[in-house]
């Protein structure tokens with residue numbers, strides 16, 4: 001392991017923190033950045049994230065690089081010697097990679113400045129409730145708003161030495177979905193005296209899937225995933241309460257509205273049919289990730305011409321990313337970075353190949369030299 005950013009990734013992997021609780025992560029990032037030469041650097045804290053400006057030699061524009069920094073509430077099941085030290089929390093979406101690559105590029109740019117300014121954004125809470133939107137509204141973004149912005153996301157399905165992206169839509173529109181059901185609990189032996197919320201919740205989950213199969217054009221795409229169901233208290237008491245937690249994904253803003261309208265009608269039907277109260281909360285919503293056409297094409301051509309890595313033109317994915325909010329206001333793009341892992345994103349055994357870290361730093365520094373000089 002000769003690349004120091006692999007060790008940094010391992011250090012960060014051990015301290016995953018949930019959205020807006022990234023205190024140790026912020027401290028770690030700050031302490032590394034403080035070890036760099038200071039002449040060209042300006043660092044500002046924002047909540048649990050950071051803005052780091054690197055002054056260029058003769059700036060005409062500001063180029064942004066965004067790395068998300070939060071982990072997920074997942075119990076890690078890898079047997080890595082540097083596994084998470086935080087119970088039930090894991091970097092299972094590669095944000096440890098995104099940060100270490102960000103620090104690698106930052107280090108290179110500090111030592112070999114380009115003409116243009118750069119803004120490194122270490123953003124909290126990508127997995128929820130969303131840090132990009134409030135960060136965009138910050139004083140720092142007003143003062144240092146980049147003219148273009150880039151970000152990457154690890155991709156377990158692609159080999160190391162590969163990137164994948166496309167012009168236009170890359171990631172879906174998302175909305176979280178929380179549904180609370182309240183009925184009448186009671187003795188397990190007297191169901192006729194109760195309104196059982198386990199039964200209502202099961203029926204609701206099945207009906208929700210008909211929105212996808214029967215209300216959305218099969219040539220369009222949408223997903224409703226219920227990732228968590230809770231309800232009841234003990235095996236011989238009929239449940240008074242149940243809760244569904246999930247997420248909605250659509251390829252268009254219009255389909256998102258349609259899916260929500262259908263969910264609301266179905267929920268009304270459940271409330272009437274099971275004589276219970278049902279409340280919907282949409283939690284946080286992310287705007288689609290839409291890559292700027294000409295910047296993305298130019299990037300793909302550059303990487304291909306220079307033979308830096310293999311470039312795949314991929315399809316859009318139903319993943320969500322609040323980087324979409326940044327791309328709504330600032331031209332730029334996101335790309336997938338191949339890290340070949342048997343287990344995918346959000347899996348407790350995700351184990352990305354660390355060789356991708358050096359490849360990404362090399363690729364990004366080459367591109368920034370081309371674009372910012």
Ligand SMILES: CC(=O)N[C@@H](CCC[C@H](N)C(=O)O)C(=O)O
Nearest residue numbers: 127128174175176247319320321
């Ligand atoms: C890249 C990725 O996996 N992003 C997350 C974003 C989650 C958004 C929100 N908390 C939701 O669940 O809708 C994803 O799950 O796609």
